[in-house]
Amino acid sequence: MTNKIQWEFPQALEDEAIYILRETAAQFEKPAILFSGGKDSITIVRLAQKAFYPGKVPFPLLHIDTGHNFPETIEYRDWLVNKLGLDLIVRNVQDSINQGKVQEETGKYASRNALQTVTLLDGIEEMKYDACIGGARRDEEKARAKERIFSVRDEFGQWNAKMQRPELFDMLNGKIHLGENVRVFPISNWTELDVWNYIRRENLRIPSIYFSHEREIIERDGMYWPTSPFLNTSEDEKPFMQKVRFRTVGDMTCTAAVISEADKLEDIISEIMEAKISERGARIDDKRSEAAMEKRKQAGYF
C-alpha cells in the first residue's frame, strides 16, 4: 500500500491549536512565544494572530539568538515582527558565553545548539515568563511523542517524563508553583506535512532557505553541511557549490542541507511525501546518540 500525496489540511488541527493558545492566554500571567524563525514557530505566530483576531496577539516573541543563525532567518524575523506589530525580545548566547555561564564547544562538531538552553532558561527567569509557547511536534522525535500539550518544567527547566500530568479530553491544567513554568505545544498533533499544507493554505511567507538555492557546502558523515565562518572544517573537506534547500531551520552549524530543486511550496510538499530522510534526520544535533533528544529535553531544551 503506497501513500498518495495528502494536500488537504485537517481543519481540526487548527481549531485545536487555537483553543490551546486561548487557554494559554487565559491561564497564565505572562506567556511568550519561543520564536526560532523556522516554519513551526511561523505557524504558531499565524495561529496566535487568528486566535485573538480582531484583538492583537497577546504574546511577545522570545528569540534565542545563537549568533550562528542563517542571516535569511533574522531578516525574516524582523520583517514578520514589523508586519504584525509584535513585540520581540532577543537574548544572545554570546552574552551567556561572555558571562562565563557556558563555554564554546571546540572541534569540528562545535555548535552552540546545546549552549542556547542556558540562555533560554536565563531569559525565561529574567522576563518572568510563566508559559513559553513552542512549535515542537510529537512526530519529530521519539522523546517528543510523549510530550504533553502543557508540559510543566521545574525552576531548572527540567522535564520529567515520569511525573507528567495526564491530559484528559481537551482539558488543560496550567496550574503551577511560583518559579515553575510551562512549555506549551499547540501543534503537538501536527506532522511536518500538516505544517507545510497549512503554510500553503494560509499563503504564508517563509524564510528563503526553505527553497532551493545555490549554496557552498561540504560533505561530512554522509550529510551536506553549509559552510559558514562558524563551521570548523578540515583540509580534506573541500567546499563546493550545489543547489540545496533546508527542511528545518536551526543553527548553521547543526542543520544539514538536502539536495533539491524544489523552489515552490507544491514541490516541497511533493518532495516530503517521497522523502527518504526524516525531518530531524537533517539535524546533526540529534545524531550524537540514540537518546540525544531525551537528554536535552531533561536539561530544559525546547
Next chain:
Amino acid sequence: MEVLHITTSGSVDDGKSTLIGRLLYDTNSIPQDKMEALHAASKRKGLDFTDLSLLTDGLVAEREQGITIDVAHIYFSTPNRKYIIADTPGHIEYTRNMVTGASTAQVSLILIDARKGIVEQTYRHFFIAALLRIPYLVVCVNKMDLVEYDEARFNQIVEDFQQLVKSASFQAPSIKFIPISSLYGENVAGRSGKINWYKDQSLLEYLEQITFDHADSSHPARFPVQSVIRPMTKAFHDFRGFAGKVASGHFNIGDEVISLPSQQKSKIKTIEQFETQLSIASARESVVITLEDEIDTSRGSMLSKTDNVPNLLKEITAQVCWMDQQKLVPGKAYLLQHGINRVKAKVQQIQHVIDVTSNKILEDKKEMGLNDIGKITLKTAQPIFADSYHLNPANGAFILVDEFSNATVAVGFVE
C-alpha cells in the same frame, strides 16, 4: 480531511508496539533513516529480524526494560484521512494512562495474544472503553502465526470475548474481530494470504471505512467561553466577541442563546473565524461569537440554546478514575475543572470502588488510590453547567486538581 483518533492497549508482550510499527511500515510512513536506525538497533540487541516495536518504544528507560511506560502519540496518514494513535501501556499499574489515551479516541484497539486468549488486562481494557463510551472497538487477535493460523482458536477467543461483553452491565459499543499477525503483517494493512478462512477486512481496511456521523451535532449546543475579545481599536471600537471552541452541537446566526451562570438571554449576531464570517459553528470548531445585546458573559460562562439548557449542578454524582499517588481525601477541597471552568469542590462520599477486571463492586473498599475506578458524590462551591456523560460526553467530563501539588489527580464522568 478527517482525523481519526485511536487508542491501543494490550498486555506486556502481546505485540502492540510491533502492530503499530507494522501499520507505519505498511503505509510507507517510516523514512529511510529511521528504518536504518531500526536495523542497527535490532542488530545491537542480537535480533535476526528488524524489530518494528523499537520505533515506538521511545524513552531510554523503556528501551532498557523493553516496555512502554507512558502515552506516546504516533501519526500516519492515508489519502483518506489522518490517524493519531495514542499508544498506552498495558500494565496493571498504568490504568490512568489507558484512561488518558482513551479520552480522545473514537476507536479502541484491543490486542489479544492468540496463545493466551482473554487475560485480566482484556477485562480492564474493555471496561475502560465502555466507561468512556468509545464508539468503535476493534479486537485484534494477534500472533496468529504462533497458533498455525488456527480458525478454531480465533473463534474460541471471539466467543470468550462476547461472553465478557454479555456479562458486563454496560452497553457494548460496536465490536469488530480481526485475526492478525503483526510480526508478519497478516491482515494489518493488506489482507492475509495465510489466514484464508477469514474473508473480511484487514485492520487498516476496517479503519479506513469507519464513518463519522459527527454524533456531536445531534447533541445539545454548548459553547464554553474561553475569553472575551475587546480590541478597543479604531476599526473595532465597539467589538465584543466571545472566543471559544464549540463543545457539542451547533449554533446558527439568529439563534436565541442563554448565558450561564448569569441566565441572561440574547441572539447570535455573528459567528467569526478570523476574517471569515460564518453562518454556523459546529462541534469542535474554534470561533468568535458576537451577540445582539450586552449581557453578562465572561471566561467560564457557557452559552447554550434556550430550548436545551444544561443542568446547573452543585451536587454531583460521578464515576471517577483516580490518577495520583496520593489517595483521595474525602472532605478535602479540590479544584474541579469542567471544560475550562474551575470551581472548588469537596468529595462528600465514596459510594463504591469497582474491580474493573470482574466488574464487581468491592464492598469492603472505602478508599480510592492510584488507578482505582469508582463512584463518588461531590459538592461544588459554584454550579457547573454539565450534561450527563452518557448523554453528551463532550460536556460531561471533568478533572480534579489538587490545590497544593497542582497535579491532575482524577477524571470524572457525570452520571
